[in-house]
Amino acid sequence: MSTNETRQLAAESQLLHTDYPAPDAYRSLSMPVYHAAAYEFDNADQMEAAFTGRTHDFAYSRLTNPTVQHFEDEVKAVTGAADVMALSSGMAAISNVFMSLAYAGANIVTSPHIFGNTYAFFRSTLADFGVETRFCDMTDPAAVEAAIDDNTCGVFLEIITNPQMEVADLRALSAICRRKGTPLVADTTIIPFTVFRAAECGVDIEVVSSTKYISGGATTLGGLVLDYATFDCTRSRRLAPLAAKFGRGAFSAKMRSEIMRNLGAYMTPHVAYMQTLGLETLDVRYTRAAGSCLELARRLRTLPGIEKVNYTGLEENPFHALSVAQFGSTAGAMMTVDLASREACFRMIDRLRLIRRATNLFDNKSLAIHPASTIFGTFTEEVRRSMDISQQTIRFSIGLENVDDLFEDIRQALAE
């Protein structure tokens, strides 16, 4: 928007009207896709200035690209984050964050209730480099505090865990993290930043799998890292040397200028284009899907064959009050239902006609999956138990179909 605008726009308006800085020669209303690997310079001085960071001219698309930067700028404008970095997937976002924070001898404090690949990244990949993972109950702030020591490089959690649907008290955890001098890193994929203001709850670094809601119809993979520059980087062993120069911007300086360049998982321009389109309709799609999910959760409670509906939007859910306090009136577009047995789950999934049998979340189409046999299928039963992954659970991601159609599909799939 023009700079003389005084009134802050609502998120859905802002996402449609974040102009790109250089006007296009043809006055294209949307940001053009710059499918370029490299950019040309007029002279050696200009080149030196760009390569040594004195200017921000584009040089090479592993470092930055105009179309991707515009996507990052849109997210920055709507969230107020100090820096936003776009990567090739949610896992690239998570792994780049911890490659920027961790070191041999460091530990990460987290919950066993996290996305399967994040769990494996911590427990297997980082473990091989001498980084310890300490699992504790994120809903018990005292346990989290007890697990943190001088070598804790970050506390990591998901704002609503999947598929356990557990919600931690972010403000309480943030107070502990600030006191102990470690950043609070939250995976907020399940509630988009148009609705959930992570920084207001004390999250220092937000990671998002933009593959989900943002991509808009499951078009592309992507990940975002939002740095609110709220963490005192002098208290991180890894970032302290940079903090003298960058202050609270040391985390994003480290990640953007070193780790992202060296790991090479920056988002590509075509993906940024698709996901910029996704941002334009994010709020309307999310509001619709979350509304349908609540309506469906209410109706499924009384359906024979369903033993339990797990959705924090339901008043009787133990995390309902905390969910409302932190996330407002919506609770995401994912829920789980428990049936009598694994066999009952398989039978129901096989009989679905409208809802698709697929992994992924927040496609425009509704999706169903049996997490224990798929996402967590290669884990041992013991690990699955420690992660509270039940054989009786089906996960639904609710899309944009008519609610009556969705309900009817589940009803007929459960019918004797």
Ligand SMILES: *Cc1c(COP(=O)(O)O)cnc(C)c1O
């Ligand atoms: C999907 C997902 C991820 C991983 O994202 P990718 O884009 O698939 O790499 C991480 N966290 C959560 C909560 C997710 O749902």
